[in-house]
Amino acid sequence: MTLDEARARDAADPLRPLRDRFVLPDGVIYLDGNSLGPLPRATLAANRDLVERQWGERLIRSWDEGWMGSPARIGGKIAPWIGADADEVIVTDSTSANLFKLIVAALRRDPARTVVISETGNFPTDLHIAEGAVACVPGGTLRAVPRDALADAIDDRTALVLLSHVHYKTSARFDMAAWTRRAHDAGALILWDLSHSVGAIPVDLNGAGADMAVGCGYKFLNGGPGAPAFLYVAERHQAQLANPISGWMGHARPFAFTDAYEAGAGMERWRAGTPPMLAMAALEAGLDAIADVPIEALATKSAALFDAFAAAGDAIGLKCIAPRDPAERGSHIAFRHPHACAIMAALVERGVIGDFRDPDILRFGLTPLYVGFEDVARAALALAEIVADHRGVAPPGPIA
Amino acid sequence: MTLDEARARDAADPLRPLRDRFVLPDGVIYLDGNSLGPLPRATLAANRDLVERQWGERLIRSWDEGWMGSPARIGGKIAPWIGADADEVIVTDSTSANLFKLIVAALRRDPARTVVISETGNFPTDLHIAEGAVACVPGGTLRAVPRDALADAIDDRTALVLLSHVHYKTSARFDMAAWTRRAHDAGALILWDLSHSVGAIPVDLNGAGADMAVGCGYKFLNGGPGAPAFLYVAERHQAQLANPISGWMGHARPFAFTDAYEAGAGMERWRAGTPPMLAMAALEAGLDAIADVPIEALATKSAALFDAFAAAGDAIGLKCIAPRDPAERGSHIAFRHPHACAIMAALVERGVIGDFRDPDILRFGLTPLYVGFEDVARAALALAEIVADHRGVAPPGPIA
Incomplete structure (x- = not known):
């Protein structure tokens, strides 16, 4: 050419x-938007509004004027990019923290299934976090095997299959529907890390029958450096799975200030602490900038x-x-x-x-x-x- | 008057x-800066520089130009407010997530000590997170008692005493040195939540001999809505305690991309995911705005x-x-x-x-x-x- x-x-x-x-x-x-997406022009105004008006002028009142609902609202804007319903996605914490929450939750589902299967050479934080998460559940074990040994490794002790949809080095993509079926055939759940696919290629979690997913806001969604991450749980699992990082923002009534934790409805329970609003607003602006594409x-x-x-x-x-x-x-x-x-x-x-x-x-x-x-x-x-x-x-x- | x-x-x-x-x-x-501090004027320029120059112009190169080191650098700016050394504090995640990490780490120190003691009516996320954290360690138990029963509740099964230095409702303050001694006399560690004291009153963690602390950046430090939180571990404990949310940013060599997790040196291991730089920069500006006070x-x-x-x-x-x-x-x-x-x-x-x-x-x-x-x-x-x-x-x- x-x-x-x-x-x-x-x-x-x-x-x-x-x-x-x-x-x-x-x-x-x-040519590095797969690592950090560039600044959308519209983010300039959104950022100014967040800092100068919402924080500077409205101060604490902004929590009632849009901040409190931002994790679910922004999650709803990610949903169409990943084939999810709006109430299946929430924006919160980092990809690492969200992986931790979901791996622990999956391992607690059935005490007879104690193994997390993943791939050697997967993005490091997926394996590192899985190593930490399995240590939080009795008997929990991480088994990482090369891609060609994955299918055989999934068996009736597998609680969870943890895969990156697109490999961060080679760009190789798993067939989401086929691997979801493979996990389900063995009675296991599957957790997809969409960090290298969301916003770059078509993703259809619900079409594939996937169970859980996480992903990154700062690559193809152009949400800014270290943008908050997202977390997906298929509607059929939402009432059963619990967040081990049970912070007040995931409580059913955070401002009732009760001593005992009571998990929030739907995806709200996956929140932990107070959302970082400067980062949240930039991610929302990034999503709005490409919503019509x-x-x-x-x-x-x-x-x-x-x-x-x-x-x-x-x-x-x-x-x-x-x-x-x-x-x-x-x-x-x-x-x-x-x-x-x-x-x-x-x-x-x-x-x-x-x-x-x-x-x-x-x-x-x-x-x-x-x-x-x-x-x-x-x-x-x-x-x-x-x-x-x-x-x-x-x-x-x-x-x- | x-x-x-x-x-x-x-x-x-x-x-x-x-x-x-x-x-x-x-x-x-x-009169609500104890919930959300107002916008420092200097944050306007710092925010613009982060968004327009560091993200917009320098793009990915900014990770090497100051972003990667920001959690430790900003932690060092919090240190003088809490009586810590600069290398004992790191800025990362939320107060909730940081509580989770430290409670799990404290419980894993000695299998004979399985109990976390806290106060009924403590700030909800402290109790909620403790509830989630104790479930990640065999035998882990949370026991919350009224303030006047605390001293008697601490015994040789206590792994950790978890207290908020200043109560979010009543403003009542614990004597940090005395309660740290009480915990140590029983062989337990103590974790102070400084959210309602840092930047408001003198805090001397090292003077009190404290073990661990967390705190909030968006109240008296004026770091912006949902500002990243901080985490302190006394130097003498740093090599022994491990972060259960073992994400890649806490790895000894994050960009070696190894499959196996290897905890970073000093406070670096308490990082998990990628720091939210818009929020980090605002917190740093808030700290710089009052550094001379x-x-x-x-x-x-x-x-x-x-x-x-x-x-x-x-x-x-x-x-x-x-x-x-x-x-x-x-x-x-x-x-x-x-x-x-x-x-x-x-x-x-x-x-x-x-x-x-x-x-x-x-x-x-x-x-x-x-x-x-x-x-x-x-x-x-x-x-x-x-x-x-x-x-x-x-x-x-x-x-x-």
């Missing part, structure tokens, strides 16, 4: 106008951007580790190269921001909301030049 | 200029404001439930009245913002950073008129 061809494709792209909804710094090609159109353009980048990678001779079939991956592309760390540093130096993942992965987010074909073409040109500079150079030794 | 006398006291008050550091809406006397001067003025309000309450015939001796209380005042709910609604209608606490408590924060003697005099005048309106009216029945 030449630069002229890329510009022609941008000119013909019906999603091209969406780019104007984001602040994108001059001289930067931003159909995920199918994003996925189609993402696939086209991927194909263009993959072809350039082939021409450079880079090893692409993301699946070529769009149905089998998320919206980022990843290459392996022994000099990945140095190559990414050189790219960033030239204003092409992707990221390096230990030990040898170059990762580029191809977020169709604001990434265009010319961006991909320019990034590929820079990549080709930098890779050429590293040709014939011995790979670095292992990092001490 | 007449209005003229109050104005004269304000004119003579050396802390009076601090008021200009805060945004205070016209027509409002704000000596807590002793605040406490002295707070006591004078209290005495003025208490005298007005006496004249009105209100029953003050806060201790009269400043050494025995925090910085808010509280009265009981059968019509408390209606009285507070009428006060708020007139621009005097305090709060009502179920079932019959009127609570007023007397935060000396921005509350003056004229504010107290005017609030007392409005209160006198409204209470007079309720004289002879039958008290409401219990709320259904």
Whole structure:
């Protein structure tokens, strides 16, 4: 793809106008929205309103004027992106804390099922948190196995299967419906981490019959650095599962100030402490900024951007580790190269921001909301030049 | 105290200029900073810098430019307010989540000690979270008893004594050194919830020999609605205690992306997920705005404001439930009245913002950073008129 061809494709792209909804710094090609989404222009006003009017002017009264209901309200705005009903999603805490809550809750469902099955090489916090969560339930055990051993590992002692829908390194995607069936066939629940898929590819939790999910607000939802995370529990499980981090905001009547905890109705019980409103408002603004954009159109353009980048990678001779079939991956592309760390540093130096993942992965987010074909073409040109500079150079030794 | 006398006291008050550091809406006397501190003027610029430059322009690069270290850096700014060393405090999650982590950690220290002792009527989230935390440790039990039964309840099965330094309703303060000794004499640890004392009264955790503490950023530290909370662990315990919510940000090397969890050094292990940077930056700005203010001067003025309000309450015939001796209380005042709910609604209608606490408590924060003697005099005048309106009216029945 030449630069002229890329510009022609941008000119013909019906999603091209969406780019104007984001602040994108001059001289930067931003291919890291899968790690931190850029600032939506509308967030500027929403943030100002939150700080200056809601906090500055209305002060404590804002709790009754929209803050108290924000976790459920913003959850309702995430629901259409993940195939959930509005009352199945709540925004609260971090992905890590939400994983903890749900893993403990799942393990407590049936004392005969004590094992959590996950994948080696899953996003670290999923495994780390699972390690901590299983220690909170008698007999609880985490068993992480390679992907090709997963199906056999799920059995009648499995309480929960914990999987990331899209892999943070390779972009490989699990078939959500098939793996949900596999868990259910063994009598287990399944918990999907949607951090690398929500807002990037179509997700249909209820269509797949999923049980639980968590996900991240700061990647494709553009909710700001460290944006609050979300938590989904299928309606059929909501009355049975309990939150181990039983804080006052999840109480049925938080302002009755009773000594005894009484779990709130529906998803309210998954709240713990007071919601961080500056962060909540930014996430809501991020969601509002893309509420009218159909995920199918994003996925189609993402696939086209991927194909263009993959072809350039082939021409450079880079090893692409993301699946070529769009149905089998998320919206980022990843290459392996022994000099990945140095190559990414050189790219960033030239204003092409992707990221390096230990030990040898170059990762580029191809977020169709604001990434265009010319961006991909320019990034590929820079990549080709930098890779050429590293040709014939011995790979670095292992990092001490 | 007449209005003229109050104005004269304000004119003579050396802390009076601090008021200009805060945004205070016209027509409002704000006596609820013990629930939500007002907006510091400097936070406006800090928030803009975070959103527009750090997020908007620097994007992902900001993680290396200050965001990753923010929990420890901001913790270090809280340390002088609580008598801790800078490396004993970290800012992360909510007070609720931090209570959960520390209670579980304390219970795991010695399997022979399975009981958490707390006070009935403690702030609800402390009891609710303790209820959830004890269920995560074999044999874990929460025993909440009235204050006068606390000393006898602490024994050789006590793992942890969990107390709020200042009571959220009555303002009554525990003698931190004496109760820490009482816990230690029985071989137990003590965890102080400082939410209603940090920034309001002198706190000396290390002077008292305390073990653990948590506290809130959105009250007297003016960190914004739902500001991140903090967590303190005395240096001597840091290597032994483990965080049950073992998320990737608490890992020794978060970006090594290893499958196995390895607890970070010092306080880093108490982190869980990605810090919410909009909220973190506002808390840091709140702390910076008062970093030069000596807590002793605040406490002295707070006591004078209290005495003025208490005298007005006496004249009105209100029953003050806060201790009269400043050494025995925090910085808010509280009265009981059968019509408390209606009285507070009428006060708020007139621009005097305090709060009502179920079932019959009127609570007023007397935060000396921005509350003056004229504010107290005017609030007392409005209160006198409204209470007079309720004289002879039958008290409401219990709320259904």
